[in-house]
């Protein structure tokens with residue numbers, strides 16, 4: 301694959317792949333798509349991903365935090381943006397002035413948003429999150445009636461616009477899990493309760509990537525798609541990215557910094573967790589756990605050099621790890637790939653280290669340079 305510029309360690313971001321994935325998702329669902337760009341666009345860069353997603357047909361952008369929404373706006377990203385994880389001290393005033401939709405899950409947070417709206421003389425666009433079985437964020441069932449009554453009374457006097465009722469799935473990546481139907485059932489109850497409270501003309505959404513891929517009955521009026529946007533599968537049961545028609549948008553590679561020959565019995569890296577059982581050539585790869593390479597990749601991860609995989613041997617350190625190249629001659633300065641296009645997927649790589657693709661891509665550190673390509677070559 302084309303390398304734009306050679307740096308010590310880089311994450312090449314293929315915005316063409318982002319656009320392809322967003323188009324693929326839009327074509328596969330009959331409802332609008334919200335592209336989720338929280339956590340700096342899952343490590344791919346929130347602003348470039350947001351622009352590519354809107355270009356490719358996404359209708360909404362979703363983030364967890366108000367600050368993330370502000371960053372998008374302040375970088376010139378237009379369109380609807382929803383921030384769903386508000387905290388008491390968030391700058392809600394700035395969010396409302398910059399036309400950000402916000403989500404609430406309690407009467408208290410609703411009152412706070414209403415008050416800020418009044419102070420600014422703007423009408424907040426409010427979404428309400430209900431818990432339907434994840435037991436994380438979202439209003440508990442016992443609070444629904446009071447919350448919907450409060451929403452209805454504020455809508456009635458023009459304090460707010462009530463935009464959507466939504467929830468989040470716990471087990472969508474396991475299509476047969478009974479929690480999926482249980483959550484659907486409870487979501488339907490929430491919709492009924494909201495309607496009974498007099499609320500009208502709101503839209504509904506509950507599906508993440510796995511929901512969008514595997515649960516057509518849970519698409520409702522919008523799907524909120526994060527990981528699939530980046531060309532990473534949400535989980536084994538849904539198939540790999542290729543089977544899903546998705547292209548990995550991030551390829552992480554690094555330059556071999558040093559090469560040396562080991563003798564039989566030589567211990568490698570901290571605590572000698574690996575010992576050479578034969579004379580062999582090892583290469584030093586200058587990225588480590590400070591860059592987001594899991595320490596659990598010790599003796600489990602691998603790199604690809606010219607199409608062949610070679611194992612990480614010994615402890616992954618803060619800035620570096622060691623790879624066993626056997627008797628292959630690898631020059632200093634050679635480029636090896638960890639995961640991405642044409643090599644192992646982030647999902648496979650993470651799984652071998654006891655993690656998930658989501659964690660691997662979102663935790664890449666700032667020392668790994670993001671290099672953008674538009675993918676239209």
Ligand SMILES: *Cc1c(COP(=O)(O)O)cnc(C)c1O
Nearest residue numbers: 336468508509510524525526527
């Ligand atoms: C992160 C997140 C998503 C996106 O999830 P994916 O599995 O990455 O598609 C959707 N909705 C909410 C509330 C989230 O927190």
